Amino acid sequence: MDFMLRKEHEMARTLFREFAEKEVKPLAQEVDETEEFPRGTVDKMAKNGFLGIPVPKEYGGQGCDPLTYVMCVEELSKVCGTTGVIVSAHTSLCCDPIMTFGTEEQKAKYLVPLAKGEKLGAFGLTEPGAGTDAQGQQTKAVADGDDYIINGSKIFITNGKEADVYVIFAVTGTIEKRGRKIKEITSFIVEKGTPGFSFGTKEKKMGIRGSSTYELIFTDCRVPKENMLGKLGQGFKIAMHTLDGGRIGIAAQALGIAEGALERTIAYTKERKQFGKPIAALQNTQFQLADMATKVEAAQLLVYKAAMAKATQKEYGFEAAQAKLYAAEVAMEVTTKAVQLHGGYGYTREYDVERMMRDAKITEIYEGTSEVQRMVISAALLK
Amino acid sequence: MNLEEYKGVYVFAQQVDNIVNSIAFELIGKGKDLAADLGTEVTAVLVGSGVKDLADELAEYGADRVIVVDDPELKEYRTEPYAHALASVINKYKPEIFLVGATAIGRDLGPRVSARIHTGLTADCTQLDIGDFPLNPIPGKEQKHNQLLMTRPAFGGNTIATIACPDFRPQMATVRPGVMQKREKQAGVKANVEEFNPGFTPNNNYVEILEVVKAVSETVDIMDAKILVSGGRGMGGPENFKMLEDLAEVLGGTVSCSRAVVDAGWKPKDLQVGQTGKTVRPNVYFAIGISGAIQHLAGMEESDIIIAINKDETAPIFEVADFGLVGDLNKIVPALTEKLRAEMAHKN
Numbered sequence: 001m002d003f004m005l006r007k008e009h010e011m012a013r014t015l016f017r018e019f020a021e022k023e024v025k026p027l028a029q030e031v032d033e034t035e036e037f038p039r040g041t042v043d044k045m046a047k048n049g050f051l052g053i054p055v056p057k058e059y060g061g062q063g064c065d066p067l068t069y070v071m072c073v074e075e076l077s078k079v080c081g082t083t084g085v086i087v088s089a090h091t092s093l094c095c096d097p098i099m100t101f102g103t104e105e106q107k108a109k110y111l112v113p114l115a116k117g118e119k120l121g122a123f124g125l126t127e128p129g130a131g132t133d134a135q136g137q138q139t140k141a142v143a144d145g146d147d148y149i150i151n152g153s154k155i156f157i158t159n160g161k162e163a164d165v166y167v168i169f170a171v172t173g174t175i176e177k178r179g180r181k182i183k184e185i186t187s188f189i190v191e192k193g194t195p196g197f198s199f200g201t202k203e204k205k206m207g208i209r210g211s212s213t214y215e216l217i218f219t220d221c222r223v224p225k226e227n228m229l230g231k232l233g234q235g236f237k238i239a240m241h242t243l244d245g246g247r248i249g250i251a252a253q254a255l256g257i258a259e260g261a262l263e264r265t266i267a268y269t270k271e272r273k274q275f276g277k278p279i280a281a282l283q284n285t286q287f288q289l290a291d292m293a294t295k296v297e298a299a300q301l302l303v304y305k306a307a308m309a310k311a312t313q314k315e316y317g318f319e320a321a322q323a324k325l326y327a328a329e330v331a332m333e334v335t336t337k338a339v340q341l342h343g344g345y346g347y348t349r350e351y352d353v354e355r356m357m358r359d360a361k362i363t364e365i366y367e368g369t370s371e372v373q374r375m376v377i378s379a380a381l382l383k
Numbered sequence: 384m385n386l387e388e389y390k391g392v393y394v395f396a397q398q399v400d401n402i403v404n405s406i407a408f409e410l411i412g413k414g415k416d417l418a419a420d421l422g423t424e425v426t427a428v429l430v431g432s433g434v435k436d437l438a439d440e441l442a443e444y445g446a447d448r449v450i451v452v453d454d455p456e457l458k459e460y461r462t463e464p465y466a467h468a469l470a471s472v473i474n475k476y477k478p479e480i481f482l483v484g485a486t487a488i489g490r491d492l493g494p495r496v497s498a499r500i501h502t503g504l505t506a507d508c509t510q511l512d513i514g515d516f517p518l519n520p521i522p523g524k525e526q527k528h529n530q531l532l533m534t535r536p537a538f539g540g541n542t543i544a545t546i547a548c549p550d551f552r553p554q555m556a557t558v559r560p561g562v563m564q565k566r567e568k569q570a571g572v573k574a575n576v577e578e579f580n581p582g583f584t585p586n587n588n589y590v591e592i593l594e595v596v597k598a599v600s601e602t603v604d605i606m607d608a609k610i611l612v613s614g615g616r617g618m619g620g621p622e623n624f625k626m627l628e629d630l631a632e633v634l635g636g637t638v639s640c641s642r643a644v645v646d647a648g649w650k651p652k653d654l655q656v657g658q659t660g661k662t663v664r665p666n667v668y669f670a671i672g673i674s675g676a677i678q679h680l681a682g683m684e685e686s687d688i689i690i691a692i693n694k695d696e697t698a699p700i701f702e703v704a705d706f707g708l709v710g711d712l713n714k715i716v717p718a719l720t721e722k723l724r725a726e727m728a729h730k731n
Contacts, residue, residue, distance in 0.1 A: 128674075128678055129676055129677060138674065138698070140695075153616075200646055200647070201642070
């Protein structure tokens with residue numbers, strides 16, 4: 001067992017950190033205030049190959065391992081939660097299912113431009129009536145000659161409207177399973193600009209405000225049969241497999257947010273003086289920082305372990321769920337304490353920590369709430 | 384009080400501006416059923432000034448007899464002279480049952496008259512039957528037959544009460560408009576008219592009417608509307624809301640919408656029903672082209688009657704709908720509007 005990062009990982013981390021400091025950090029506050037998608041940053045990340053890190057080189061990616069990708073999301077999220085999730089949704093939720101379940105034609109057509117960063121990806125599963133209960137899909141896809149006709153809508157879609165390629169899920173029929181009728185769900189790749197595919201509401205969010213969260217609307221949207229991802233009726237499995245990987249990405253985002261808040265708090269408490277000395281000299285501050293740092297370290301080990309599991313194991317849902325659950329709850333706790341240790345200043349938008357606290361909350365909710373992670377973990381324990 | 388003296392079913396034939404209100408025909412229709420059970424007849428009581436010509440219309444809808452109280456004092460509705468007119472009719476003719484429409488006028492008039500002649504009144508009835516009281520015999524208590532059993536919703540519609548008035552006559556009820564069925568009109572039937580004028584002497588209970596204002600229906604706050612015609616994304620575009628406006632106009636309702644419609648910029652936010660819009664409880668809610676996400680249902684599932692029109696038979700809205708139509712709203716809504724328009728024209 002070796003807890004030392006390999007040299008290429010160290011080098012990659014340095015690259016991500018420099019990019020984050022130079023290109024992302026200066027814009028973080030503005031992106032949050034204006035709620036504008038940081039298109040310029042995305043273009044720069046594409047140039048640097050950040051949008052295809054775990055994708056093999058023959059498909060236009062960097063051919064790195066999941067850990068390298070996790071570190072990229074982590075470093076970006078240290079300065080800007082929005083930028084972290086753009087990369088995570090694109091890579092884990094759109095590139096990964098096409099890489100895992102796509103045909104060679106689909107990979108050539110979609111994965112290559114996605115991995116190169118020429119196109120941006122998104123994932124459409126959630127509906128107004130189907131959040132945690134993903135089986136509750138209402139969107140339908142009906143075969144019609146050589147096409148499928150899709151009708152319905154999706155909500156809360158990260159990278160919505162900004163993305164060019166969408167992996168979406170729809171009900172194609174019903175199947176008997178253990179004597180019960182359940183919905184047969186199938187996955188499709190849908191491109192922006194397909195007639196009948198439009199965008200609805202843009203959500204006004206508490207945090208990750210530069211992340212573009214949109215409703216997708218399908219009105220008699222025709223998709224050719226060759227855009228079916230995986231097999232007919234395999235959609236639910238594809239969604240769950242994809243989310244296992246996505247959870248590692250969100251765990252990395254949560255970890256990054258917590259680390260960023262901790263870094264800033266350590267610096268602030270050394271500078272800020274009350275009663276004639278830095279507040280870092282107060283034992284309460286010291287103990288708070290000790291707790292925060294210990295939890296962040298524990299979260300990091302879980303997240304990295306999950307990334308390694310994805311690289312080496314066939315199944316990694318358990319590790320991913322533990323990493324996401326813990327990292328998200330640590331992010332919430334650490335950012336809340338970070339605001340407290342900043343005092344009144346921490347509550348103003350001039351300082352970064354209030355934004356981090358707002359950004360942290362979503363990590364407990366999206367790509368499976370903390371409660372879902374507990375369901376996954378306990379189900380594995382009680383098998 | 385000798386209950387045996389009281390005979391016949393009487394209905395108050397409300398008129399305003401010498402136009403008989405539809406409720407009068409509904410009461411006659413119901414009165415015919417009650418009279419048949421009792422082996423008696425229906426008498427309409429027409430009160431007003433210069434209203435004799437209206438009597439035949441009451442006969443066309445089935446009134447066996449019309450008592451006309453015609454006096455200049457009765458030109459416009461005022462509580463005192465009208466109450467005097469009806470109380471006098473009751474004292475003279477001794478009806479067994481007296482029905483009044485639960486309109487604004489009827490709800491004012493009914494209680495006055497019942498207090499004046501000291502009898503029971505059940506308000507806003509939705510069902511009337513002839514039957515036994517008590518419904519099931521109670522040992523040691525006399526069970527009376529041929530009683531008017533008056534049923535009405537109480538506590539905001541959360542309970543249903545059936546009420547009888549066994550010891551006093553007439554048995555009086557105000558009846559909710561639109562519930563009872565009028566009979567088919569028999570054109571050309573002449574009324575058997577009896578004129579009666581108890582004499583009117585203005586007293587200090589006579590109010591003076593300064594002005595009558597005809598209400599012009601402005602846009603109603605959707606939370607106050609009794610009938611809502613609500614459109615969703617399935618409407619396809621803002622221009623198609625004309626269909627809903629037509630339907631709402633026929634029904635005297637108001638147009639509302641789902642969040643998707645507001646987001647698309649088709650309608651203003653103050654018409655939005657749902658979790659982040661307004662919570663409404665109309666008597667009738669039309670959900671047209673609305674899929675019925677829980678966020679929307681939360682704002683309208685308390686409606687008395689929900690009617691859903693949607694092309695997708697698996698839309699969740701059908702789970703809460705009392706009535707559902709699967710099909711193309713562009714065909715259904717105009718057809719429904721036309722049918723209702725014809726029906727309403729017939730009604731008034």
